Amino acid sequence: MITVVDPEAARAALAAGDLACPESRCAGTLRIWSPARVRCVQLPDGQRRRLRPDRARCRACGVTHVLLPAWCLPRRAYSTDTVGTALLAAAQGAGYAGAAAAAGAPIATVRDWLRAVGRSAPALTAQAVTIAGAAGEADLCWPRPTERCSALTSAVHALGAAARAFHLVLIRPRPAPTRGPGPGTDIDYLAILGERHRRQLLHDMRLVDPTGAATGLTPWQAINVLTAGRLLTARRGSSQRRSVPCHALPRHDRPHHDARTAAVRPFASP
Ligand SMILES: [Zn+2]
Numbered sequence: 001m002i003t004v005v006d007p008e009a010a011r012a013a014l015a016a017g018d019l020a021c022p023e024s025r026c027a028g029t030l031r032i033w034s035p036a037r038v039r040c041v042q043l044p045d046g047q048r049r050r051l052r053p054d055r056a057r058c059r060a061c062g063v064t065h066v067l068l069p070a071w072c073l074p075r076r077a078y079s080t081d082t083v084g085t086a087l088l089a090a091a092q093g094a095g096y097a098g099a100a101a102a103a104g105a106p107i108a109t110v111r112d113w114l115r116a117v118g119r120s121a122p123a124l125t126a127q128a129v130t131i132a133g134a135a136g137e138a139d140l141c142w143p144r145p146t147e148r149c150s151a152l153t154s155a156v157h158a159l160g161a162a163a164r165a166f167h168l169v170l171i172r173p174r175p176a177p178t179r180g181p182g183p184g185t186d187i188d189y190l191a192i193l194g195e196r197h198r199r200q201l202l203h204d205m206r207l208v209d210p211t212g213a214a215t216g217l218t219p220w221q222a223i224n225v226l227t228a229g230r231l232l233t234a235r236r237g238s239s240q241r242r243s244v245p246c247h248a249l250p251r252h253d254r255p256h257h258d259a260r261t262a263a264v265r266p267f268a269s270p
Contacts (some may be wrong), residue, residue, distance in 0.1 A: 001074045003229045004067045006213035013210075019217070021058040021065075036066045042078045042087055046104050054208035070221040072228050078105055083232065084220030086110045091149075091156035098176035113232055114152060118204055120234035122270070124227065127234070134201050136269025137164035160204055163222040170201060171214045194264070247261060 002022060003008040014032055021028040036055040040048045054067045071079050086103035096101065100110040117124065129141045129170050140161035149157070202208070207225070217225065224231055 001226055002056075002065045002067050003070055003227055005217065005225065007067065007069050009211045009213065010067050011054055016055065019056065021061060021063070023063055024057065024059055026058060026061045028058040030056035030058055030065065031062055033057035036213045039072075040077065041072055042082055042105070044081050044104070045080065049079070049212050052226055060096040068229065070224050073224060073232060076232065078103070078109070080224045080231075081218055081220045082224070083113055084218075086113055087152070087156050090114050091153040099253060116232045117155060118150070118152045121155035123234050124155040124231070125151075125158040127227060128155070128162035131162040131170075131205075132158070135159060135169035137165040137169065140164065142164060158224045159203075159226075162226055163219040166222045166226060167215070167217075167219075170205075171209060171212075229236065 002010075010019070011032075014030055017029050017031060019030040021030055030246070033055045034173060036053045038048050038050060038052045042048050051069070051072070053069065055064055055074075056067060057064045066074075068074060071081065073080050076083065082103050082105065086099040086105065089099040089102040090096075096107050096114065099114065100107040103110055125141070132138050132141050139163075141158040179185045194210055205226075207214075214225070227234060
């Protein structure tokens with residue numbers, strides 16, 4: 001599964017053969033394979049939205065990948081924002097019934113969501129801190145020292161901080177440095193370095209956003225991108241599978257699969 005921010009842009013890149021296979025040891029490119037199964041997803045307002053996402057197949061390894069929009073979670077009949085509504089309600093103290101009422105979903109379903117996030121809360125928190133820290137916003141991940149909260153609440157708090165960093169820092173290009181009237185000695189080198197750092201972070205996250213669609217993501221959709229579609233299926237330990245948060249890197253941006261690159265993957269254990 002590949003989480004995509006802009007399905008139309010992803011489809012165009014796929015048709016052009018510009019998407020690299022996300023499998024860790026594969027150098028192949030993806031091509032259009034077939035439409036995935038039709039699914040109906042419940043939105044926060046209770047309405048259901050029907051979609052049939054694209055499915056790609058790697059020319060080299062033959063593995064297929066569904067290109068799922070960021071407003072969807074894999075194998076869930078409820079949208080990312082609906083699930084997020086329940087998580088936020090629980091983080092604010094609601095029980096299963098209250099969170100279910102807030103999300104408009106059955107109590108048993110919401111209980112499964114909350115338990116899933118509770119089990120993987122330490123890993124999700126660590127992932128969020130990694131992202132926010134890379135953007136210089138790690139301090140916002142931690143609740144105030146006087147607050148006592150559950151692991152789920154801590155994870156939601158940290159994920160919110162990571163989404164904020166994503167919107168405010170990671171996906172917004174810094175203004176181009178301006179050259180003063182002098183002979184070029186007053187270039188804002190800090191701005192240049194800052195922009196290089198931002199681009200490197202996105203590269204390390206394997207996140208590309210050629211159309212700027214990421215700026216329109218809701219906070220929970222951004223969290224879905226940052227957790228590579230694994231908000232409800234994150235592993236408890238440190239062996240998070242390598243994945244593609246936004247959409248697969250274009251061929252020319254493919255990172256080298258050496259030890260150094262692998263070590264800076266987001267959401268690997270810190
Ligand atoms: Zn492949």
